Amino acid sequence: MAEPFLSIQHVRKSFGATTVVEDFNLDVEPGEFVSFLGPSGCGKTTVLRMVAGFEEPSAGKIVVAGKDITRLKPNQRNVGMVFQAYALFPNLTVAQNIAFGLKVAGMPKADADRRVAEMLDIIKLPQMGDRYPYQLSGGQQQRIALARAIAPKPKLLLLDEPLSALDAKVRVSLREEIRSIQKKLGITTIFVTHDQEEALSISDRIAVMYGGKAEQVGTPFEIYNRPATKFVANFVGTLNVLEGTVTDAASGTVRVNSQEVALKGKLNGSKSGDTLSLALRPEAISLGRQPGRDSSLSGEIAEVHFLGSVIRVRVGIGGSTVSLDTFNSPATPPPAVGEKAEISFASSDMLVLH
Amino acid sequence: MKGGRFWAWVVFILGAAYFFIPLIATVEFSMRMRRGVYSFDAYQIVLGDPRFQATFMYSVIAAIFTIILGVLIVVPAAYWIRLRLPQLRPVVEFITLLPLVIPAIVIVFGYIRMYGSNSPLPFLASDMGTNALLVIGYAMLALPYMYRAVDTGLRTIDVRTLTEAAQILGAGWGTIIGRVILPNVLIAVLSGAFLTFAIVIGEFTMASLLNRPAFGPYLQNIGANRAYEPAALAIIAFVITWGCMSVIQVLSRFAPKSANRPN
Numbered sequence: 292m293a294e295p296f297l298s299i300q301h302v303r304k305s306f307g308a309t310t311v312v313e314d315f316n317l318d319v320e321p322g323e324f325v326s327f328l329g330p331s332g333c334g335k336t337t338v339l340r341m342v343a344g345f346e347e348p349s350a351g352k353i354v355v356a357g358k359d360i361t362r363l364k365p366n367q368r369n370v371g372m373v374f375q376a377y378a379l380f381p382n383l384t385v386a387q388n389i390a391f392g393l394k395v396a397g398m399p400k401a402d403a404d405r406r407v408a409e410m411l412d413i414i415k416l417p418q419m420g421d422r423y424p425y426q427l428s429g430g431q432q433q434r435i436a437l438a439r440a441i442a443p444k445p446k447l448l449l450l451d452e453p454l455s456a457l458d459a460k461v462r463v464s465l466r467e468e469i470r471s472i473q474k475k476l477g478i479t480t481i482f483v484t485h486d487q488e489e490a491l492s493i494s495d496r497i498a499v500m501y502g503g504k505a506e507q508v509g510t511p512f513e514i515y516n517r518p519a520t521k522f523v524a525n526f527v528g529t530l531n532v533l534e535g536t537v538t539d540a541a542s543g544t545v546r547v548n549s550q551e552v553a554l555k556g557k558l559n560g561s562k563s564g565d566t567l568s569l570a571l572r573p574e575a576i577s578l579g580r581q582p583g584r585d586s587s588l589s590g591e592i593a594e595v596h597f598l599g600s601v602i603r604v605r606v607g608i609g610g611s612t613v614s615l616d617t618f619n620s621p622a623t624p625p626p627a628v629g630e631k632a633e634i635s636f637a638s639s640d641m642l643v644l645h
Numbered sequence: 646m647k648g649g650r651f652w653a654w655v656v657f658i659l660g661a662a663y664f665f666i667p668l669i670a671t672v673e674f675s676m677r678m679r680r681g682v683y684s685f686d687a688y689q690i691v692l693g694d695p696r697f698q699a700t701f702m703y704s705v706i707a708a709i710f711t712i713i714l715g716v717l718i719v720v721p722a723a724y725w726i727r728l729r730l731p732q733l734r735p736v737v738e739f740i741t742l743l744p745l746v747i748p749a750i751v752i753v754f755g756y757i758r759m760y761g762s763n764s765p766l767p768f769l770a771s772d773m774g775t776n777a778l779l780v781i782g783y784a785m786l787a788l789p790y791m792y793r794a795v796d797t798g799l800r801t802i803d804v805r806t807l808t809e810a811a812q813i814l815g816a817g818w819g820t821i822i823g824r825v826i827l828p829n830v831l832i833a834v835l836s837g838a839f840l841t842f843a844i845v846i847g848e849f850t851m852a853s854l855l856n857r858p859a860f861g862p863y864l865q866n867i868g869a870n871r872a873y874e875p876a877a878l879a880i881i882a883f884v885i886t887w888g889c890m891s892v893i894q895v896l897s898r899f900a901p902k903s904a905n906r907p908n
Contacts, residue, residue: 345809365812376803378810382828391824392814436810443814 294357296321296479297342297447302351304337304503311337313503315351322477324470326490329500330526335483338500339449342481344368355446371440371478372449375456377432379424385435386411386420392443410438413472430461437469441476448473448480454489466493487527491515499523521568521644530570531613532644537565545569548609552586554638561643568644575640576615578604578626584635588613592630606632668883675876687877696863697878704852704860707776708845711783712838715791718784720834723795724826727804741792744785749850756782757854775855782851787844791837798833799826832896839889847882 295318304312312334319325327335340346342353344365352361360368371392379388386407393403411417414434424432433453440448450469454462470493473480484490490497491511498508499522507519518524525532535545535552540563543555547569554569561567577584590608602625606613613634619625626632678686691697726734744752756778760768768774784791804826811821827834852859864882868875 343809343813345812365809366815366817368813369815370813372810372813374806374810376806378803378806380807380810380825380829381802382825382831391811391816395815395820439810439814 295319295354296323296356297481298354299338299342300352300354302338302341302348302353304334304341304346305349310349311503312341312348315503315505317498317505317508319479319481321479324473324480324482324493324495326482326484326494326497327500328484328487328490328497328527330485333500334503335485335500336451337503339451339481339483342447343370343372343449368447369443369445370447370449371443371445372451373433373436373440373453375452377424377429377436377456379432379436379439381424383423384420385416385422385424385427388424388435389439389442391439396443406442410442413441413475414438414468428461429457430465433457433465434468437472441472441478446479448478450480450482452483452485454484455486462489469493491527499526501526515572518570518642518644524570524642524644529573529614531573531576531611531615533569533571533608533611533613535567535569537561537563537567539563540565547588548611550588550608552588552638552641554586554641554643557638557641557643570642570644571613571636571640573603573614573616576613576634576636578606578615578617579633580635584637586638586641587633587635589631589633592626592628592632595625595628597625604632606634608634671876671879675873675880678873687873688881691867691874691877691881700858700860700863701846703858704846704848707780707783707857707859708842710780711787711845712841714780714784715787715837715841716834719788719791719795719837720827720830721822723792723799724804724822727796727799728808737792741788745789749782749786749848750854752782752785753851753854769855775857779851779855779857779859782855783841783845783848786848786851787837787841790840790844794833794837794840795830798830798836801833802826802829835896836893839893843886843889846885 297317297319299315299317302312302315303310311332315334315338317325327338329335337346341348344360344363344367348361352359354360355368355370379385380391383391386404389407389410390403393406398406407420408417411420414437416431416434416438419427419431419435424435427435433456436453453469454466457465466489469482482490482494491514494511496508496510497514498505499514500506501522507514507523509517509519514523514527518527524530533547535547537558538544538546538551540558540561543553543558545552545554545558545567552569558567580587588608590606590613592604593607593612594605596603596605597619600619601616602619603614603616604626606615615634617625673683675687676683676685678684678690722737726737757769760766760774760778762770768778807825807829808821811825816824846860847864848859849861849865851857853862853865860882864875864878867878
């Protein structure tokens, strides 16, 4: 395995008696796009700010390209950063904003002008150089902030919730743009977000954080389909959690609300009589018996929500409720509330949470 | 509603009369130097007086140095308090208000005792030293206005994020203050500067007790010995002060529009 480009090693950060980041470890490959995903207060921004140099770790070290940068000042790190609040300099034009870092680095004016023009082309705002930040929309301002961050060719790009101040439509288009620029430039990037859809859609890997620790680090596919902890399973995506009791550990049979479900090979280490939390994603469940779905449970339709192309159905099974999504078909009316229903799923899709 | 508006007008007219009648009376009196006709003789005499020109220039130069000193002290201090020591803000606000409650005469006597010829810092031993002490005193008198003007300007920008954005782009403290913070609070700084100018131009106590040839003592001297010229001088001083206020109003229209608050 190649040497990591960014290595965060056993980093801890305390503010007085409160520890906000605890033994955080992460290696990031060159050119990789890694997202820190977690709820507010989980420590994701604090880790990012320690990488930027705005906070000093209480313990541990941060290495970039083989160099320990833990005690370096932010202006000595050659790191680019985009802030949630844009942070464009209001007194400078767009071109002057982008040229700021180049000027500080002492780049000759002609070269700086060329680089600014190149950046404006990359962010697809070539005519905006003479405008002031207040004359731009939020999305345009954030693209300028991105151009300003990457103009000095930083070793590392840090994005601190750059999309959270924008409206939904702009967020989607801008996140795709950020990802395509990042791929084009091959710049190693850390992206902080609390929006799981954002993280899942653009990251090479995601570090799901909770309580100052990385709960799981993996690809979006691994995080979504094979959550390592209960928190990750609950935080990423919608999840149906059912309580079950192991009736026969050898054959992998579990009783859920008086109904038996076979979970072959999933009950590692469980004994008969153990209580388990079983989880299913809505898209892993079908209404009625479907081919390839080897397990089923019976219940009653509790709620039906028409969402346009998708219908979200909630089925009551004993004391629990299970959500599932079915595609809207004009030929088939949605089920009625109170109807008896059977749900089916592949036992291999069932997650056993520990 | 109609009754409310009527009384509002009554109060407004009474207030305006309280403000304008003495002013009009002073203008009228200042123009009665020539018997029987209105003239600008008093103004001509005042403006032609070499002592007027010398004292006015002295005060203008003192005001310029006061403004420079004030900016050098207040901008970095207010910036640092907003950035790193917000918990100290009430304490600093209290300290900056002290010149409003401690009479200038008390301060100047303190200066005379502290910085006399025999003290370790003998400012008063030379003219230049005394001039420097006067400027320091003026900067302190103007502190409440300068600090508030700058602090208000800093409130309109996201100081912390702009600082961090500049830092991560490689800027040091000098570049951050000079190229990012100061230009964004320049209008506020100028407001503070013109208030300082207005205070220094009319200041009497410090200049008189430190025996400096400033405009304030000249005003007092003329007032004690002439009839019409003091009225003309009062109007000239009033016009200068109001001119400064008008410049602040005009400049505030050019304040950079903040684009740092997305919500």
